[in-house]
Amino acid sequence: MKKEIYKKILFPLIVLVVLIQVWSGIAAMVEDFPTPSDTYIYAFGGETSDGDELEGVLSDPFYVENQDDKGVFWQIVASLERVFSGFGLAVLVGVPLGLVIGMSKNFQYAFEPFIQIFKPVSPLAWLPLLLFVFQDIDATAISTIFVTSIWPIIINTALGVKNVNQDYLNVAKVLQFSPIEKVFKIILPVAVPYIFTGMRLSLGIAWLVIVAAEMLTGGIGIGFWIWDEYNNLSYHNIIIGIILVGIIGFILDVIMGKIADYFDYRKKM
Template sequence: MKKVFSLANVLAVAWFAGSLVLLIAIWWVVSLVTAHEIPDPAATWTVFSEMLQDPFYDYGPNDKGIGIQLWGSIKRVGAGFLLGSLVAIPMGLLMGASPVGMRLLNPLVQILRPVSPLAWFPLGLLAFKAAEGATVFIIAITSLWPTLINTAFGVSSIPQDFKNVGKAFGFSRWKYVSKILIPYALPHMITGLRLSIGVAWMVIVAGEMLSGGIGIGFFVWDSWNGLSLEKILSAILIIGFVGLLLDKLFNGLQQLVTYDKK
């Protein structure tokens, strides 16, 4: 209990509260400057609280609660992120461990990495014949690069002394990978996964705007068509807070696997 109420935790909460106050203050100013064309926090809170009263209602294809919309997006992000990671981690290990792999694959990475998710969407539709599959595809193809690059960097930066220890003790290839390569590169891999989940969560909004159906991105687009800026701002806040929670989750995981020299 003392750790929960430690000075560091209290200060972290205080800084977070200060950030929220600053956000609300800027929001109020923007609302005043635009003559309330951008709804102020009070008006948005009224609509947001109404949305939370029954977040899981389902009255048809285009009329679902915010909880259902959010859960649909989280499932797509999870699927795309998992698929991207399953490609990125082995490919990053290969690039980091093998100079041949780095020379062969790095140009491919640098060519494909800057491509916008919107450019991938038509190919996803062609390949999967459905908007659902196309959305998961663009999440996977655009979120895998940070994990791949960080994994490759972590593996390639293993000190020579570590490699010499493995040779001195006669480690097999598997033992070297499990005892030296993975433990050393793991913090870099988690950093890459942390960046990738952020990219995946950003891409989902654009993907669902194009694909329609269920999801927080579709909810934003549908709210725009219904001229409800309060719902759009509410969705933006939800997207931001979910992104914050995902980042905190991977930050905690990163701290667990990071070696502290102290």
């Protein structure tokens, strides 16, 4: 067990060292490309290689200058609010629809072609149309997240329903369960692990989409903040933003993974 823990710590550290070396190599070849050391200073503050004293982006992430000028913490919070709003709507619509599709062949025949058509459509394709419809930054971002993250929930929920053992359904017939009783007592207990797998995938897509959506819609949010730093030629801050997006995405995935494991009866057997 201890050996496994050491490996989980040591191997990522080795990869991190390699990545930093590759990063340093790119910085040496590309003029004005941010170095790892300067990026660290831009993040936490200190003296740069040019002799400039800087206050890092992460040294005061909670500042609020005005409505449009806020610290990176508030940028992340604004993005997460949009993500969970769109994700929540996707869950509310996707789970019932997935249950119905999984339980009824007719609904499956009706919806499956449209799911397969719309599932691969890029969020950037939806964004202009939704912006035209809603004329609002938040509503556009939320609806874009909803329409692009709902598909894994529908597909995995339907898959969970189809994996219900036919013997269980026969028992439900013998006991004369109502459709609601059959869903809550037979289908959902089996389908829940699949539903949470779909939700985990959906949340990852939602966090992925929000960065692109905010870059194009503007306002406050980590995506717009990265784009704004690009316009200001602050390439160090772009890298900091990329790392923050990755860390937040990793944390969200770990949390959803833990929740999915908790509700997965297969791991408790």
